[in-house]
Amino acid sequence: MATDAAKVRTIAITGQGHAGKTSVADALVFAAGGSNRLGRVDDETSVFDTEPEEQRRRSTITTSLFSVAWDKHQITILDTPGQGNFILDARDALRGAAGMILVLDPTSDPRAEIGKVWSWAREDGIPTLGFLNKLDRPEINIDAYLARLGDAPEVRPTLLHLPIGADEGFKGMASIVSGKAFVYDGAGGKFQTTEVPADLTDRVAELKATLVEDAAEGDDELLEKYLDAGELSDEEGMTGLKAAVRSGSMLPVLCGSAAGNLGFPQLLDAVVALLPAPIDLGAxxxxxxxxxxxxxxxxxxxxxxxxxxxxxxxxxxxxxxxxxxxxxxxxxxxxxxxxxxxxxxxxxxxxxxxxxxxxxxxxxxxxxxxxxxxxxxxxxxxxxxxxxxxxxxRPFAEANPAISFAIEAKKRGEEDKAMQGLLRMCQEDLALKVERDESSGEILLSGTGQLHVEVACERLVRKYGVEVELKAPKVPYRETIRNSVKAHGRLKKQTGGHGQFADCRIEVEPLARGGGFEFIDKVVGGTIPRGFIPAVEKGVRAGMEKGVIAGAPVVDVKVTLYDGQYHDVDSSEMAFKTAGRMAFKEAMQQARPCLLEPYVNLEITVPDECMGDVMGDLNSRRARVEGMTQVGHNQVIKSKAPMSEVLLYASDLTSMTSGRGSFEIGFSHYEQLPEHLLSKVVKDSGVEHQGE
Missing domain, CATH: 2.40.30.10 (Translation factors)
Known part of the structure; x- marks a missing residue:
């Protein structure tokens, strides 16, 4: 029999990496009686972080679920990743939730904690509660923390609890709503409901007046009554508070400590009282x-x-x-x-x-x-x-990978096995992509960051028994020419019996960037029979597969076949293909060949205060900034950069912005590689440079 829909709550636990999300989720399960012991991340007893890769890193990698009963309600808890490499899994998990608890770490920068999940929750209209964790840590200043939190776009934090005690003396909280205090006795989760301590009564009264006023603003009728009477009943205040939570105009903040097991029955009560049942949400x-x-x-x-x-x-x-x-x-x-x-x-x-x-x-x-x-x-x-x-x-928006690596099986013959295992893993993780690169033949594994890709390889070993090595992917350089030249290809061999003979003359000209390849037949007078002309083109195309500078494919050339010779007996398609290849190679060496490098479009979103570092870094990567747009407290930078300079950009941007920056990347065009960088690319290619 299905549960009463009005008694259903489905909540995602979100927040910055290492804010204590999983510890909060475990404490909720324990408080509700879902587990007979308090799971802890550090001793690998969490009911959520059960993957070996999670336990080894003490960090959530993939969303996991647990359902508990509380006050005749069914509460399903989704513990989501907060680390930037796995944050897109949290985005997907929010589509399964009807409410969110944002775990806040008062020892960190609150602007980093709000980040992407807050934006996603606002976009999808997910009602949210805040939980201020780690209040047993030293030197916590709640007022300063919440003031900085309120500077973030569309965030209006409002305290529902005041902590009782500080540092190691933190022992409970005073409720702004009920005017009662909850005093805990040790870490067992047991508490007593008492009167608010005398030294906090004035502060609680002050905060309640502010809370009632804020709650009234969420409902026109309540606001009118509040303005007329100057107060609201507790029931009316709760109605306004629920409306404010549902609309997202307020972020109610409760207090506690996951390490000390304080505050979780109160948090469960708030989930039931303030977060709506899914049937009460919009269509x-x-x-x-x-x-x-x-x-x-x-x-x-x-x-x-x-x-x-x-x-x-x-x-x-x-x-x-x-x-x-x-x-x-x-x-x-x-x-x-x-x-x-x-x-x-x-x-x-x-x-x-x-x-x-x-x-x-x-x-x-x-x-x-x-x-x-x-x-x-x-x-x-x-x-x-x-x-x-x-x-x-509405399906998920497609994830754009930020970083790619080439993978190579350590044992010969296991590439297909690795590919199949990774394809299955991509079904679990939509931010992970695997494909075979057409130009290099490499298997490319892409993700949101280097750690994301490394963890995928660890899971590949554990689940499918395939070990792989990660390598930076090959940059798809191309070669072209700068001058027009004429060249001659002649094959003449006599080894007894039929010989081999073909002679062709071509003109090779540069095309505009992106022009590709053109082959023009201007042979007249039958100097080359019509049936052999396609063979010359095949030979030219074969010669284009590897250029003379770094062995890269040749692009943007026009080849005109204008003359040649043949022999009635010794000429063949193979002979003319060989002659065509010889002519093209000769032309490449004479036509001032050059190396082209791929450029990518970068659209980077960074907090205002990180702009200087990011702009300086872009300049060091030979990037060209094409525009900047202010979006809230962020800057969106549009630029073009050489692909070789941004292969590992995801990790670097994370470091520069403390995980608050993001970017999208896509191919743009090819440009000539600067001469001073040519020798390194040629050396890495292993091809002896034959061009100028």
Missing amino acids: ATGIDSGGNTIEIAPDPSGPFSGFVFKTVIDPHAGQLSLVRVMSGTTAGDAQLINTRADDKERSGHLLRLDGQKTQQVDGATVGEIIALAKLKHPHSGDTLADPAHPVKI
């Missing part, structure tokens, strides 16, 4: 079978629709699709349709994930997350729907 936007935009109401009695927000490979159950129920109710074993692939599906058993454990459930309703196994062609971002109402929900 999702979808597309019907006729291509019309429609609204999908979160109605438990409506047609079923579910959004696949994540794919996981379970060692026992195989591939599982994690589905957020958007509308309707299901009891399992239902006929569905995958509206992307137009595949008919049967849902089979409904599963729930709790950390590494799976358990079968009887049904699911709006807002709940279920895991489905053995679907035909599931992708993250798919919609599963009632066949009679085949709707599509």
Whole structure:
């Protein structure tokens, strides 16, 4: 039987790396009785960070789930990554959540903590609570921290708790809403509800007046009453507070310590009281079978629709699709349709994930997350729907990889095995891409940062038994010419019996950048029979595969075949192909060849205060800045840079901006490589330079 939809809460735990998100998630599970011991990241007992790569680094790499019961509600907790290399997994996890807890670290820069997840939550209208962690650390100044937090765009932090005690003496919190205090006795999670300590009563009263005023602003009727009467009842204040949370006009901040196990029953109470049930959120936007935009109401009695927000490979159950129920109710074993692939599906058993454990459930309703196994062609971002109402929900925006590496299997013959393993991993991680480069033949593994790619290779060893080496990908240099020349290719061999004879004369001219290749036949008088002319072109194309400077492909040339000779007996297609190649090689050496390097478009978003460092770094990379735009507290820089200079730019930008910068990259054009850099490229290529 499905849960009462009004009693469902699905929350994503987000925040900066090392803010203590997983510790907060573990403490919530323990406080709700979901685990009989408090899981800790440091001793590898977390119910969330169970992957060996996570345990080794003490850092979340992929989103995991756990459901608990609290105050007759079902709360599903999604613990998400915060480290920049894995942050896109948090973006995808937010599509499975109806609420968010932003874990704040008062020992860090609050502007870094808000970052991308706050923007994503605002874009998707996800109601959010803040949790100020680590209040048992020394020298914490909450007022200064929240003031800086409030400088970030669209952030209006409002305290719901005042800490009682400081540093190691932190022992509880005073509630601004109820006027009560919660005093803890050690780290066991037990507390007593008491009166607010005398030294905090004035401050609590002051903050409550501000809170009531802020809450009233979220509701016109409440604001009018507040302006008339000067106060609101507790019930009215709570109504206004819930409206402000739902609209995103306020970020209520609660206090506690994951390390000390303080504040988590109160945080669970706030989740139930302040974060809306999914059925109380607005309708999702979808597309019907006729291509019309429609609204999908979160109605438990409506047609079923579910959004696949994540794919996981379970060692026992195989591939599982994690589905957020958007509308309707299901009891399992239902006929569905995958509206992307137009595949008919049967849902089979409904599963729930709790950390590494799976358990079968009887049904699911709006807002709940279920895991489905053995679907035909599931992708993250798919919609599963009632066949009679085949709707599509907005899929994920495609991730743009920021860094690429060439991979090479350590054992010969295991490249295909590595490729297959990586392709399966890409199903779990949408920010990971693998492809074979057409020009170099290399397998390229791309991700959001170097650590992202390195962790993927570690998992490849553990899950699929393939060890690989990472190398910087080859820069796809090209060669071209600067002068027009005429060249002669002649093949004449006599070894007994039929010989080999072909003679061709060509003119080679440079084309404009991006002109590609042109072959013109101007042979007259039958000096070369028509049947042999395509062979000359094949020979020229073969000669273009490797230039004379660094062995790079030749581009942007026009070749005109204007004369030649043949022999009735000794001429053949192979002979003319060879002669064409010889003529082109001779022309390349005479036509002032040069090396072209690829340039990329860079669009970089950085905080204002990081502009100086980023601009100086771009200049050192031979980049050309083409424009800058102010967006909130950030600058968006548009530039073009040589690809060779930005192969590892993701890691460098992270260092310069403390993880707050981001960029998009795409191919732009080719330009001539400066002469002073030529010798290094030629040396790295292993080709003896034959050009000028």
